[in-house]
Amino acid sequence: MNTDSCPIPTPQERSFLAIQQAAEQTMLEKVSRAISDATAEVTRNVQDAGLEFEPTSEGYFMFAVQQATFVRLCGGNPDTLRGGNSEVGEHVIRNCRNIIDTYWKSHTGQGALKSTSLSQAIGHSNKRGPS
Secondary structure (H helix, E strand, O other), rough: OOOOOOOOOOOOHHHHHHHHHHHHHHHHHHHHHHHHHHHHHHHHHHHHOOEEOOOOOOOHHHHHHHHHHHHHHOOOOOOOOOOHHHOOOHHHHHHHHHHHHHHHHHHOOOOOOOOOHHHHHHHOOOOOOOO
């Protein structure tokens, strides 16, 4: 008998998974919209204030969500970055490394940010508009 195989879910388990996956998809869509909305809001408010800064990229807000989520997942306070469980943090980092190694490095060029620096990806820039 092969103990490595996944058992076939019961009808109740399938129903539960469908409900959970639908809620997850809705949540992720809301997060994506919130990131887009925050980017647009900053752009609008900066323009309305007459400031000459480059617009904040969506990457900046994605990074903010990632950092706050990571800290909360580890049991810490996202406002102070204190109180997290380092063992949980290491587990999360290993999971991220496994995603990189399994899905990105083995499939060169697929899903990668080609020649994009971290600063570009998160939209962090010190550049200002004309002086």
